[in-house]
Amino acid sequence: MTKYGLRARVYTLTILPTLLIGILLATYFISNRNQQLEQFAVQQGIDVIEPLAIASEFGLARHSRERVKEVISINRRKQSSQIHSIAVFTLDNQLFVTGTYHNSLGLLQVPKGQALPTTTEVIEHDEYIIVRAPIWADSEDSFSRYTTGRPELLGYIALRMDKERALLMQFRDTTIAIFIVLLGVLLSILFAYQLVRRATRPIGKMVQVVDRIRQGRLDTRVTEKNLPGELDMLKNGINAMAKSLAEYHEEMHQSIDQATGDLRETLEQIEIQNIELDMAKREAQQAAKMKSEFLANMSHELRTPLNGVLGFARQLQKTPLNPEQRDFLQTIENSATNLLSIINDILDFSKLEAGQLNLERIAFHLLDTTEEVVTLLAQSGRDKQLELVLDVDPDVPEGIYGDPLRYQQVLTNLIGNALKFTEHGHVIVHISTQHQGLSSEKFQLHVSIHDSGIGIVQEQQEQLFQAFRQADASISRHYGGTGLGLVITRKLVQQMGGDITLDSTPGEGSTFSFTIECDIADIALGDPLPLEILAQQSVYLFEPMPATCQSLNHLAKRLKFNLISFDSLEDMLQALQTSRCSNSSVILGASIEQPSQLLIEQVAQVTQYTDNLLVGVVDHDSQSIRQLLHAGATHCLVKPLQYRKLAAQLIDHTPLKESQLPLLAANPIMSHYPIRVLAVDDNPANLKLLSTMLSARVTQVDSCNSGEQALQMVGEHHYDLILMDIQMPGMDGIRTSAVIRQTYRDFTTPIVAVTAHASAADRRRLLGEQMDDYLSKPIDEDDLLEVIHRCCPTLINKVPAMLSLTAPPSSESDNLIVVSDEPIYDWQLALMRAAKNQTLAEEMLSMLQDTLELTQIQVQQALDGELDESQLRAVIHKLHGGCAYTGAVAIQRLAALIETQLTEQQRAEQLEPELLELLDGIEQLKNYDRAPPWR
The missing domain is CATH 3.40.50.2300 (Response regulator)
Incomplete structure (x- = not known):
């Protein structure tokens, strides 16, 4: 590339100036020569015509054409090669005599209306020149001069001269000039070639030497001799460089040999350490696996008896008890609840450590969700004479996208800690926004929980976020706890894209703050306020x-x-x-x-x-x-x-x-509400359980298993409440509700959606599609009672009020956490879902097992590609609904997981492991002994 560039520069700098100078000089001399030739031709014409004008005076004065023609002919013969034609014209601009006749004689004549020439005039054209000269009677014997004393104009003579000879001479001169320029350019090229040849050949050889040196041939040298000064200096520099590189290369090889020996010894040591680390890693993985299996097994082993303790303690509280017995039962329930909370913390920590805890991203009402937590924990503060304050800045958005359950878990842990470690004073929860960005939909949510508790010294603050550690060893003895709450809280906040900080002064209190990235929800959440x-x-x-x-x-x-x-x-x-x-x-x-x-x-x-x-x-x-x-x-x-x-x-x-104040009674008074309810569900087991639970609460229950039957029964009877299953073959629940409201314009009966989908998004969607309320499967008796109270308040007020103490609603997270190693069937849960009716629980299990054979075939068809995702989703939804009223917890939760993934547009082949696991569970449930443990 360098050689080519040098040649091009030399040629350019040598040839281009010569060419430009030659062209300029040739142009100058050619134009100058052309002007001289034209001036010469004009002068020649003048030199010819003026003597002729004088010679023609005598003949023209005497009107002797022969005399004038003779003069013209003699002169024309002398200048025949240049003169094309000559003519003499009289004073009245008429032709007097001409040397020869030509068609172009009219060009010699002065145009009409134009004065005759009194002096010699020249008219030039591209191919010829016309020269006119006046003929004066100027001799001494002329009549006019004799009479007036002044010369008299007799006429004029005109001739035409061709430019052919001048043009030929111009062409000849131009050709010679071009030839001289080309000769100069050729000589310049020759000189440039010789210069390039003498300069670039040594440079090319030096480049080859440098390339060989680059390839590692360090013994290569430049051997050219008799080089000009600069090239000779370049040659010496390249040879010196090659010599230095050779010496350095030799030293480097010696160093490499030494380093290679040292590295070989180090690698041997590292290999031994890697073997030891690999063995330690396998032992750690085995220990982690054993820990996970232990946690899963202990979770099941502990949850099962704890659920029994809690369930029977609550049932026992409904029986007649003296105050001391009721206090003992309350202590048992509180202790079991605390133990269950500790187990849940350990499981959450295990899932966070394994990276298996996934967060949802749904729209939820921030203020309502926060108030739920604060209201739930306020009683704990009141028991300790503490005031719990919720302070929300006015600019905090009401709806955001995120995981409401995990957000509530973080708040519960932090507020619960603040209440636990505060003996007097207050706990303040402050929510604000920070660092509003350019986008109006993104912001940072800042939540701080300040208490007036015992405070923490600086050295002990970092220990709070370590597993199974608290700031002081005596704290766990005095306040209780495992020390996992803040660890779980920190990991949850980090998964939400934020971080948690602590600012505490011993004796003055502590402030826990966390900041998370949020998006403002673009949909309306909650009931509108009358602003x-x-x-x-x-x-x-x-x-x-x-x-x-x-x-x-x-x-x-x-x-x-x-x-x-x-x-x-x-x-x-x-x-x-x-x-x-x-x-x-x-x-x-x-x-x-x-x-x-x-x-x-x-x-x-x-x-x-x-x-x-x-x-x-x-x-x-x-x-x-x-x-x-x-x-x-x-x-x-x-x-x-x-x-x-x-x-x-x-x-x-x-x-x-x-009379509107809440009343408390030790023994609840059960009342049947005078309302007629229609239950619609395509699953026989679900329909039977729903009818049984309603029969214990209302005076009359009708049931049907399809949307078409529901339309017929609504036309025949008046109902005070309709419980409508959403997913049914043929006409689903949403379509059935829409047809009912379109058919009967004055229809005012509340329609409640009954479905296994329990997410907030599903609840909002159903409430916006002809539904008045929402009831999730599996149906809890207290939830059912609340729906009846909300939908039929006027009719319920006609009878004595329900005076039973209802348990707080269960958290949605209980339906979302899948616990491994669960029993194939839980009879205690089946009995609870059958409202303590043993016969109904057995019948529901039998009805579920009768449908498993067809479900198993349809799932296998989906694995073989014979069923599409929409058909498979309908099959899984029906199985999910059938399990929701029985004790088949493992299959129910696996079906819920598959249905959720199908709803998110997952392909059947992507769910092959879950479907195979579902087939195994169905096979086990088919062969399960129907005899309950109490027989």
Whole structure:
């Protein structure tokens, strides 16, 4: 590349200047020569015509054509090669005589209307030249000169001269000039070639030498002799470089040999260490496998008796007991619940360590989800005389995308820790946003939990996030716990894309904070709030606790109402008296240390100035609430105040009646509600269990197994409630509900969706498609009772109220966690799902086993490619629903997992391991002995 570039530069710098100079010189001399030839021709014509004009004077004056023609002919013969034609014209511009006749004689004549020439004039054309000269009567014997004394114009003579000779001479000169230029260029090329040849050949050989040196042939040298100065210096430099490289290469080989020997010894040692590490790794993997198997086995072995302890303890509480026995049972239930929580923590930690805990990404209502946790844990704070405060900034979005269950688990761990290690004071949960980005849909959610507890020294803070470790060894003895809660919390927060921090001072309290990346949900979540009505309200507030006052101020900005807070009750009473606005609402907060009698007196004072007094009480004590209502309170809200209840009570000024207060009784009074219910399900076992559970609660139950039958029965009877299965062959539940509402325009009966899909997204979708409520499988008696209360409140109020204590609803996470090594059938669970009816449990198992043969065939067809994903999903959904009312927990959860993956557009071949496992489980369940353990 360098050689080619040098040659091109030499040729360019040598030839191009010569060519340009030659062209410029040739152009200059050729143009100059052409001008000289044209001027010469014109001058020659003038030199010819002027003597002829003088010679023609005598003949023209005497009108002697022969004399003039003779003069013209003599001159034309002398200049015949140049003169084309000659003519003499009279004073009246008429031809007098011509040397020879030509067709172009008209060119010699002066055009009409133009004056005759009085001096010699020249007219040039491209191919010829016309010269005209006047003929004067200027001789001494002329008549005019004799009479007037001045010469007389007799006429004019004109000749035409061709340019052929001049053009030939121009062409000859141009050709000579071009030849000279080409000769100069040729000589330049020859000189440049000689220069390039003498310069590039040594350089090319030097390049070859350098290439050989690059290939490792360090003994190569440049041997050219008699090189010019710079090339000779380059040759010496290359030879010196090759010599230095050879010496360095020799030294390097010696160093490499030495290093290779050392490396060989090191590799031998590393190989021995690798063998030892491999053996240690296998032992560690085996130990980890044994640990996982141990945890799975212990999970099953511990959960089974614990579920029995919890279940029978709750059942025993429904029987007549004396206070001491009831206290013992409550202690047993609390202890079993705590033990179950510890087991769940250990399992979660094991899953996090193994990387098998996957997070969901669904839209959920952030405020409602947070309030659920705070409300659930508030009672623990009240038991320790602690006030739990939830403070949410107004700019925090209501709906976000994430995993609500794991978010609640993080909050539960952190708030539970704060309550556990705080003896007096408060726990404040503050939620805000940080670092709003360019995108309006992305933000950072910052949650901090501050307590006034014992605090932690700096050296012990890092131990909190280590497994089975606490800040002080005595803490576990005093407060209890395994030390896994914060470890699980930190790993969950990290999986959510955030991190957790701790700021603590011994004796002053601690603040746990975590920040996670969130996306704002683009769909409406929760019931809309009456913000327009609230914006017209003014609310007076007296709250003795500053943190609660600040949270209510933030809540007021979110709900758009005007909140006026006061530092003392006297200031608020004076403001109320001054305003005299009885329709303004008042919020009166109570502190934990405040005596109940003092609060009652404050209520009585404020009541005379407002018709809507909301009292924020610390504990949900029925007796205290009755006293406050008698004193004039409109409503009593348990702190921390829930924003939806607060918004409803600010609008509704109707006082709460004493009959609406919750009653407690040791022995529940069971009542049959006077309502008629229609149960629709295509699975016979599900339909039978649903009918049995409804029969224990309502006066009349009808059932059918298809959407078509449901349409017929709705047309024949009036129903107060319809429980509709969603996935049915033919007309599914959604389509059936839509047809019912289209057919009967005044149809007002609530329709409740019954399905095994329990996610929040499925719940929102079903509630938006002609459904009034939602009930997930397996159906719990308490959940069923709540649905009846929500959908038929008017009819239920006609009979004595249900006075039973219902257990809190189970967490959705219980339906999502799959536990390995489960029994193929759990009779205790089957009995619970059959409402303690042993005969019904046996019948449901028998009905399920009768359908397994067809299910097994259809699953095998899907594995063989004979069933598509939609058909397989229908089969799995039916199996899932059939298992939901029995004790086939393992198959139920495996079917739920497969159905979820099919819903997410997974292919059947991708689910081959799960389907094969499902076939094994079906085979075991087919051969399972139907005799329950109690026989």
